[in-house]
Amino acid sequence: LxxxxxxxxxxxxxxxxxxxxxxxxxxxxxxALLETALPxxxxxxxxxxxxxxxxxxxxxxxxxxxxxxxxxxxxxxECGTSKHDGAKALAWAAIIFYxxxxxxxxxxxxxxxxxxxxxxxxxxLSRATAFLYREYEPHFFWWELAExxxxxxxxxxxxxxxxxxxxxxxxxxxxxxxxxxxxxxxxAMPFVHIFDDYxxxxxxxSLTVLFLCSIFFKYSSLTELPDLSKLxxxxxxxxxxxx
Numbered sequence: 395l396x397x398x399x400x401x402x403x404x405x406x407x408x409x410x411x412x413x414x415x416x417x418x419x420x421x422x423x424x425x426a427l428l429e430t431a432l433p434x435x436x437x438x439x440x441x442x443x444x445x446x447x448x449x450x451x452x453x454x455x456x457x458x459x460x461x462x463x464x465x466x467x468x469x470x471x472e473c474g475t476s477k478h479d480g481a482k483a484l485a486w487a488a489i490i491f492y493x494x495x496x497x498x499x500x501x502x503x504x505x506x507x508x509x510x511x512x513x514x515x516x517x518x519l520s521r522a523t524a525f526l527y528r529e530y531e532p533h534f535f536w537w538e539l540a541e542x543x544x545x546x547x548x549x550x551x552x553x554x555x556x557x558x559x560x561x562x563x564x565x566x567x568x569x570x571x572x573x574x575x576x577x578x579x580x581x582a583m584p585f586v587h588i589f590d591d592y593x594x595x596x597x598x599x600s601l602t603v604l605f606l607c608s609i610f611f612k613y614s615s616l617t618e619l620p621d622l623s624k625l626x627x628x629x630x631x632x633x634x635x636x637x
Contacts, residue, residue: 398449398488401442408434425518432522439496440525444545447493451550453478453485493550497542500526504536511535534584544575548601562612569605576602 412431416422452467463473471477503523504511510520512532527535552568576598585591 398446398484398492401438401446401492404438405435408438429518429522433525436500436523436525439500443492443496443542444549446488447546447550450485450488450493451553453481454554489550493546497539497546500542501536501539504539508535529586529590530584531586534582537582537584540575540578544571547571562609565605565608565612569602569609572598572602572605 409427409431412427412434413422416426416430449467453465455466456463456473457466457469465471465473465478465481468481471481503519504526507517507520507523509515510517511527512535514532526538530537548568548571552564552571576595579598580595583591585594
């Protein structure tokens with residue numbers, strides 16, 4: 395709860411500090427507050443988004459034993475109990491407020507300022523939201539939304555859907571998402587500076603290779619189990635004998 399609520403507390407403090415500063419300067423207006431408080435709030439949200447999302451989805455991951463399951467994020471909580479249900483309810487609130495809410499908020503801000511961004515005629519809103527789009531080409535002002543969506547899928551959604559954590563298919567879906575985004579990014583080249591494009595491509599390629607290696611590792615760890623190896627050898631002998 396503390397880790398999830400901390401960004402919200404910091405956001406309130408930032409707004410209060412900005413309002414106090416403007417009052418001291420006798421410049422307090424809604425426009426001035428927007429230009430002063432929104433940029434640091436967007437930076438805070440940028441840092442908090444993957445951390446809180448990852449923490450929230452941890453409430454659905456459990457260690458499995460023969461007769462019980464225990465939450466990975468807090469091994470004091472047994473999965474399937476009322477205490478675990480409370481943790482999941484808090485996690486869903488964080489997912490809706492942070493993971494989905496911040497994505498919707500950024501989308502609303504960017505598309506509200508899109509005309510000013512595309513025509514290069516700054517307004518109060520476009521200046522306040524510059525952190526979200528200034529590194530991208532004007533016609534790709536929305537690219538940060540694609541980055542947020544990728545984080546939401548890879549960091550969170552694939553943990554609970556469509557397969558349980560730790561399966562080969564879960565990693566395969568994540569790898570497919572990474573490959574699609576890599577191809578899309580290579581075609582778009584959305585950054586203003588070409589160096590940033592190549593750096594982003596390198597990071598996306600590294601992520602794809604990481605997931606691919608994870609698939610091989612997971613496959614080998616499953617197929618090389620002693621009992622499974624014996625069964626495979628037995629099936630091979632039976633096929634050979636039948637022939």
